[in-house]
Amino acid sequence: RLFDGPSPAIATVRVALHDRMVAHMPAMVTPSALSPRLTSGWLxxxxxxxxENPFPIELIQLCDDKLVRDEGFACEQDFAHLPEAEFTGEYLAQIGILRKGLHIRLRRLHQDLRREYLQSGVKRPRTN
Known part of the structure; x- marks a missing residue:
């Protein structure tokens, strides 16, 4: 299979049929097709x-870019160690995450990870 087109999001797949004909079919667009590194990060x-509450891929990519790449939260444990008082909507807006729905989801995730890593007292392996 070969991708044709300017980007995977609008690509078609060439499929050989019966070793002679070539058909152009719409490619399945998956998160990994849109960005190979997107699904590899912990966030x-x-x-x-x-x-149950999916976000568009571009918003997930924004969060990953801002928090993992730019702010350096390379693993869940590092993220969990950021004090709750510092992980505010103001902080998120300051680093470029402006949507309130993202603020809510990220703050809930941060609280969950703080419970998982800090309050349980259990040492877990670092997740990258």
Whole structure:
């Protein structure tokens, strides 16, 4: 299969049929097709795993870019160690995450991870 087109989001897939004909079919657009690194980060995985309340891929990518790449939260444990008093809507807006729905989801995730890593007293392996 070969991708044709300017980007995977609007790509078509060439499929050989009966070793002679070639058909152009719409490609399945998946998060991994849109960005190979998107689903490999811990934050992207956490946001994608919330199937009941999905966010568009571009918003997940924004969160990953701002918090993991720019702010350096390379793993869940580092993120969990940020004090709750510092992880505010103002902080998120300051780093470029402006949508209130993202603020709510990220603050809830931060609280969950703080409970998981800090309040349980259990040492867990670092998740990258």
């Amino acid at each position: 992207s995985k956490r946001l994608l795993d919330d199937a």
